[in-house]
Amino acid sequence: MTNATRSERTGKQSAPQWRLVWWKFRQHRLAMAGALVTLLIYLVALFAEFLAPVSTGTFDPEYTYAPPQRLHLVDTSDGWDLGLHVYGYEQHRDPDSLEPSYTVDESRTIEIGLFVKGEEYDLFGLIPWDRHLIGPKTAGDPFYLLGADRNGRDLLSRIIHGTRVSMTIGLVGVTFSFFLGVVLGGISGYIGGRADLVIQRLVEFFMSIPSIPLWLGLAAALPQTWGPVQRYFAITVILAMIGWTDLARVVRGRFLSLRGEDFVTSAHLDGCTRPRVIFGHMLPSFTSHLIASVTLSIPAMILAETALSFLGLGLQAPVVSWGVLLQEAQNVRVLATAPWLMLPGLAVIVAVLSLNFAGDGLRDAADPYKK
Amino acid sequence: MLTFIGRRVLYMIPTLFAISVVAFAIIQAPPGDYLSTLVAKLQAEGEQVSRDELQALEARYGLDEPFHGQYWKWISGIMFRADFGQSFQWNRPVTDLIAEALPLTIVLSVTTLLVTWLIAFPIGLYSAVRQYSVADYVATTVGFLGLAIPNFMIALGLMYFMHSAFGMSVTGLFSPEYRDAPWNLGKLLDLAGHLWVPVLILGTAGTAGLIRVLRANLLDELKKPYVVAARARGMGERRLVVKYPVRVAMNPFISTVGWVLPALISGEVIVASILSLPTTGPLLLNALRSQDMYLAGSIILIVSVLTVIGTLLSDVLLAWLDPRVRLGYR
Numbered sequence: 099m100t101n102a103t104r105s106e107r108t109g110k111q112s113a114p115q116w117r118l119v120w121w122k123f124r125q126h127r128l129a130m131a132g133a134l135v136t137l138l139i140y141l142v143a144l145f146a147e148f149l150a151p152v153s154t155g156t157f158d159p160e161y162t163y164a165p166p167q168r169l170h171l172v173d174t175s176d177g178w179d180l181g182l183h184v185y186g187y188e189q190h191r192d193p194d195s196l197e198p199s200y201t202v203d204e205s206r207t208i209e210i211g212l213f214v215k216g217e218e219y220d221l222f223g224l225i226p227w228d229r230h231l232i233g234p235k236t237a238g239d240p241f242y243l244l245g246a247d248r249n250g251r252d253l254l255s256r257i258i259h260g261t262r263v264s265m266t267i268g269l270v271g272v273t274f275s276f277f278l279g280v281v282l283g284g285i286s287g288y289i290g291g292r293a294d295l296v297i298q299r300l301v302e303f304f305m306s307i308p309s310i311p312l313w314l315g316l317a318a319a320l321p322q323t324w325g326p327v328q329r330y331f332a333i334t335v336i337l338a339m340i341g342w343t344d345l346a347r348v349v350r351g352r353f354l355s356l357r358g359e360d361f362v363t364s365a366h367l368d369g370c371t372r373p374r375v376i377f378g379h380m381l382p383s384f385t386s387h388l389i390a391s392v393t394l395s396i397p398a399m400i401l402a403e404t405a406l407s408f409l410g411l412g413l414q415a416p417v418v419s420w421g422v423l424l425q426e427a428q429n430v431r432v433l434a435t436a437p438w439l440m441l442p443g444l445a446v447i448v449a450v451l452s453l454n455f456a457g458d459g460l461r462d463a464a465d466p467y468k469k
Numbered sequence: 470m471l472t473f474i475g476r477r478v479l480y481m482i483p484t485l486f487a488i489s490v491v492a493f494a495i496i497q498a499p500p501g502d503y504l505s506t507l508v509a510k511l512q513a514e515g516e517q518v519s520r521d522e523l524q525a526l527e528a529r530y531g532l533d534e535p536f537h538g539q540y541w542k543w544i545s546g547i548m549f550r551a552d553f554g555q556s557f558q559w560n561r562p563v564t565d566l567i568a569e570a571l572p573l574t575i576v577l578s579v580t581t582l583l584v585t586w587l588i589a590f591p592i593g594l595y596s597a598v599r600q601y602s603v604a605d606y607v608a609t610t611v612g613f614l615g616l617a618i619p620n621f622m623i624a625l626g627l628m629y630f631m632h633s634a635f636g637m638s639v640t641g642l643f644s645p646e647y648r649d650a651p652w653n654l655g656k657l658l659d660l661a662g663h664l665w666v667p668v669l670i671l672g673t674a675g676t677a678g679l680i681r682v683l684r685a686n687l688l689d690e691l692k693k694p695y696v697v698a699a700r701a702r703g704m705g706e707r708r709l710v711v712k713y714p715v716r717v718a719m720n721p722f723i724s725t726v727g728w729v730l731p732a733l734i735s736g737e738v739i740v741a742s743i744l745s746l747p748t749t750g751p752l753l754l755n756a757l758r759s760q761d762m763y764l765a766g767s768i769i770l771i772v773s774v775l776t777v778i779g780t781l782l783s784d785v786l787l788a789w790l791d792p793r794v795r796l797g798y799r
Contacts (some may be wrong), residue, residue: 303488308776319495401619
């Protein structure tokens with residue numbers, strides 16, 4: 099055996115588990131793509147103020163339901179001009195319904211720049227700045243890459259800002275349900291007996307009731323006077339209350355099967371205390387599996403929040419989340435005038451799909467007994 | 470078998486009790502009691518409420534009693550007199566309102582469940598037997614998409630598509646001329662003509678899930694030694710698959726009723742509100758928005774109880790189908 103292969107082998111044998119998982123995960127292309135997209139989405143959430151051309155509240159009543167503009171690179175109106183630009187709108191009002199319709203006004207060019215000066219904001223709530231990744235060079239010009247809503251607010255900016263709430267509500271909710279699931283599932287699987295029976299009934303109870311009616315009931319019971327932050331946390335707690343059951347089942351199953359393993363018995367015989375056996379020996383052996391389960395339960399939370407807000411009982415304006423944005427797209431008349439209002443739904447689908455792919459790949463990679 | 474059913478029914482009792490407590494807590498949750506809301510509403514409409522009426526209402530709902538007293542008044546009224554209280558938004562008994570909406574919800578859910586099975590079974594079977602074929606890849610991809618796209622997005626998309634492409638409206642369950650008509654063949658056909666839209670939308674997630682489960686189960690089963698042995702003895706491929714592995718892999722169809730049903734009822738709330746169907750979903754949503762809590766609580770209670778009963782039925786069916794389940798409970 100050559101030195102190279104030997105070091106390779108010892109490398110594989112002595113690699114910590116997270117590295118093995120990573121090697122396995124890297125082979126799974128779809129999962130890698132999913133993880134990458136997820137990462138990008140969270141980056142968007144982090145840098146929302148910088149990436150969005152305007153803030154969520156910026157509106158322009160002149161441009162209600164303005165359709166999406168096309169971004170052009172080359173201006174051929176007089177010769178060849180290189181530079182990002184969009185064309186302005188020409189507005190017509192229906193004399194009866196007063197509903198506006200728009201045509202592209204090619205005579206009016208609006209120059210678009212990267213890293214332009216725009217509205218001031220605080221990056222991460224700390225650093226005051228006024229640069230935006232993309233925007234009109236003259237602040238205030240109509241710039242609606244994804245169209246405008248009924249108040250003439252830029253949908254692109256609102257989707258970008260909504261990313262923050264929609265994506266974090268999944269994380270926060272999952273954190274709550276993670277603790278509930280691990281603690282209750284752990285007790286149920288490790289102690290067993292009567293505690294197991296009670297907790298299992300509890301899990302069955304939560305699984306057997308239709309979740310949305312219950313969520314709606316609980317969300318409707320929230321005091322109307324609560325501010326957006328209180329509401330946000332209340333909603334995550336409500337979502338987590340239902341979401342912990344799956345995790346509790348997974349944890350219980352693992353504890354049940356691990357309880358009889360040799361290494362657990364020997365830890366007991368060595369005189370380890372109960373918490374040490376649980377946290378030092380049993381939990382680490384399925385942490386990776388837990389992480390995968392958690393990743394898979396984030397999309398469910400995102401969908402739930404979207405549904406709740408869509409129905410008007412979750413988060414409420416001025417808070418912007420994808421579900422809140424979709425509230426505008428509820429009836430067919432609005433959709434017929436402004437089909438682009440469905441775009442936040444696309445964001446939901448992309449986020450949920452990529453989280454699902456990443457979670458699936460992680461689960462496969464985290465299972466050491468799989469071929 | 471009887472012991473099994475008996476045990477399951479016994480287990481159901483605490484669940485039902487917990488559901489009723491939760492539903493009642495939701496009724497109680499908004500600030501102020503039912504009576505003050507009602508009085509405020511009546512006065513806003515310019516009606517005078519007499520002291521006698523107030524006292525009668527107070528006695529009816531036990532409003533001066535503590536929580537458990539009020540709960541008992543409420544639940545005993547439901548159990549012994551089928552009296553769910555009064556909806557102040559509609560000014561009608563809750564029982565009447567629910568009696569109108571519930572049958573349609575049940576028809577919708579059961580139809581969706583059956584359609585889900587009908588679609589998922591052949592596709593799941595095919596994609597397991599012909600693993601990695603083109604059709605398998607298509608089914609898997611569609612399945613993934615079906616799980617990721619929220620129901621209401623499909624509803625919105627379909628509504629927009631039908632409107633812009635054909636100028637057709639897909640909302641409602643009945644055409645205007647049949648809405649208030651008594652039941653006859655025409656109305657039934659009209660219902661069938663409208664029902665496919667919500668059924669299709671509601672069925673996607675469940676179908677996608679079932680296809681995945683059936684495929685995975687069948688793949689596990691097809692690798693087992695008994696299948697290899699049967700094949701070695703020269704058994705025809707078709708009989709080989711259908712005779713045993715399919716029967717074992719069928720289990721999820723029955724056992725998942727337990728979670729498909731709650732999911733259906735949940736999805737129904739959103740989809741039905743978008744498509745404005747006259748089912749319990751929009752009724753519940755409306756009641757919650759206007760804080761008509763006796764109506765809202767009763768709908769949550771009934772829908773949850775029906776789900777639990779549906780789950781029980783599926784468990785019994787599963788025990789009848791699969792001796793392993795039945796014997797595990799001895």
